[in-house]
Amino acid sequence: MIKKIAAIALSLSMVFPAIADILKVKNDAPEQYVVKKGDTLWDISAIYLEQPWLWPKLWRFNPQIDNPHLIYPGDMLSLVYDADGQPMLVMNQKYKKISPHGRKTMKKDGAIPTLPLELIRPYLTYEQAMDEEVMATKPYVLGGNSSAKNLVSGHILYVKGNLERSKYYGIYRKGEAYIDPETGEPLAHEAILVGTARAFRSGDIENGVPASVRVINSKREIHGSDFLMPAIEGQSLPAFFNLTKPEKKVDGLIIASTTKLREFSKLDVVVIDLGTEDEIKPGHIFDIRRQSPTVVDGSAGPKYLEDSSRFAKIAASTSEFFGIEQNADSTVWNMPKEKVGELMVFKVYNNLSYALVTGTLQPIRVGDVVSVE
Structure with a gap:
């Protein structure tokens, strides 16, 4: 289901107080670096900075790179310092004799992204966390045009609900609950995408006429009671994440990972028990900390x-x-609690959020603390 979108980049900007403007370059940072296929701006910044989310400050004074999103595999970058001793990355023009103008017009589709968008794209489009009560209000599958218990691509499904003809829908199944570790109460449930379909009969629920959809593709077998929501494939993805720390001090926990494994690492997607009720926004950066043994x-x-x-x-x-x-x-x-990694929030609900692990010092675990120092 995941389609790689090489041409789309997540543009991130950063706003910090003046005290945070001084960048500290790693002791082992190379003086020069050749961009490789698969690199992201985050990856390159992590080579030079302990805090890679400060990457805009490493590029912003660059007189040769008007737009750091237009950096390509094969380009050589050099680490230099301005008159005030601030580090910055510049293009090494001697290494590759292609003007910035030519690079922008001829290679646009090959520019490297800020973060690997394909990793979080499913969560920005299809994947959901929903209240059980909300799920119960959605149109749901009654059965198919055959008595098969498990329905897949090509089948016709009959749906209890009024749908819009020719519109595409995602077919979902209620998954596991995300549990509040303090109260033991469910915060929300996973809404697991099992397939997509297109409606060709709208239905009339008041008169007992089901809607009809044809399954376009299926990630897994579709069952009765799976529910439908309008598909948002092709919806404009967020072009900007304003990377900042939350305005107020707030602590939370990692309560789940999408891999379902005990431990996970960089670029894995996790769920934290903080949301809009805690004034959390997409782009918020947190440290991941773990309690040291008593x-x-x-x-x-x-x-x-x-x-x-x-x-x-x-x-x-x-x-x-x-x-x-x-x-x-x-x-x-x-x-005390010690830092074991970092994460970035990219999708926020009332009382939980999806986040991308952007760096690790140790494998990350469910139960690790997310905090702002």
Whole structure:
């Protein structure tokens, strides 16, 4: 279902206070770099910066690259410094004798993107997180033009609901619930795309006449009770993400990953328990942090809590502050959270959001904290 769109780039801009304008280049950053096929602006910036989301500041003073989105495989970039000591990337014209004007007009379709759009495109178009009550209001599949239990491409489906003739629809199935880790209540459910269809009869639900659609393609077998929503394939994708940190300090958790694996890594899509109710917006950047294990320092020396006595575990569960003395012989040390990665929010709902893991220091896990320092 995912179609690679090489010609579309996510244009990101960044607004930070003046105190954040000074860029620190990595010690091992190369003086020159040749752009490779598959590179993104984020990847290149990560070679030079500890915080790759600051990439616009690395390019913005560039007199030779009017638009950094028009960088192509084979171009050589050089790291230089301006009169104020600010680093910037410039095109090495001696390496490739093609004028910027020629590059813009002749190679436009080959320009590298800011982020790999094809990875998040399904979540910007089809994939959804929805309330169970909302799902129940949607038109749903009654059956097909044969008695087959599992319906695939080419089948005609009959739908309880009024549809618009000639319009395309996504066919969805209710998936797992996204659970609030604090209350145990569902925040929303996955709406899993199972196929697409085109309506050729509108239906009349008041008179018991089903709508009819023909399945155009199927990702998996379609079942009765799968529900339909207008397909938004071809809808304009967001051209700009304004990469910023949230305006207020907010903490949340990674509650799921789309891979369903225990651990995941860079460019995986995750779900966090923060949304519009927390003033989260697409483009917000978060650190991913993990709680370091608690240590009990007693008469036998320091031990991790999991290796300590039952009494120490009970005492630790009631401790709310760093280094509280539990008795004369032992101290419970609640260790800090350490950074293990970064993510960028790209799709926001009321109380949860989809985010792309943009960098990792360790494998990321469900339960890791997302925060703004």
